[in-house]
Amino acid sequence: MINEAQSKSTLARLNYENVKEGQIHNIWKxxxxxxxxxxxxxLKAKLATGTIYLxxxxxxxxxxxxxxxxxxxxEGNEDILHFIVKCSTLQHIRSNFLHLTSEVLIENLRDQNIIQELMTSDEHLCQLVIDCSKYRFLNENAQERIKTxxxxxxxxxxxxRAILIEQ
Structure with a gap:
């Protein structure tokens, strides 16, 4: 199962390393x-598996x-990275999440360089949103709060997005 998952580009942001058959994935836990x-x-599972239709x-x-x-x-192609991190029209929604996530990281990580990297890299932010369990240095408390x-x-x-496209 893991070998097959590794060959799928749509699963690149999904942490499937600790998944065992019959177990619930972290997204649902x-x-x-x-x-x-x-x-x-x-919705998050669809993003993680690349089955969302953007x-x-x-x-x-x-x-x-x-x-x-x-x-x-x-301002760019609407792919998963753009939708979650880059779309300027959705920035007002994203800003509160970024603030709260930054607080969680500050409370749980001592290394300011890691916090800075996670909060300023589009790829890392996207990974935090989709499946933060890929970052093994995050303790369980931090992961649960970020997942929520x-x-x-x-x-x-x-x-x-749905409201704005309807208009």
Missing amino acids: NCGTNLYAITSAS QYHRAKFSNGHVSPICQLCT LSRGLCHRLFQQ
Whole structure:
């Protein structure tokens, strides 16, 4: 199973190293039975597995009839990295998450260089949102808090995207 997962580019941000058959993946572990948390975890799982349908994917399968450019900000191709980290139209939603995540990292990590790298690198931020368990230096408390925050972020980003595209 792990060898097959390693060959899939869409699973690059998913931590599958500690997954055993029959076990619940980290994305689902702390969401409980709350409908909002389950919906949020579902969106996050789609991001983690590359099964979310963003503008980039529409363009890829449209034979050139659809543009991959983000419909919200028109500043780049709307892929997962753009949607989670770069879209300027969604920055107001993202900023609170970044602040709270930074606080969690400061409380749990002593190395300011690691904190700085995680908070300023688009790739690292995207990884924190999708599956922070890939960062083994994060303790369980930090991972649980970041997972909860990032579930809410994914849900709010998708909500806002849907609202803005409808208009």
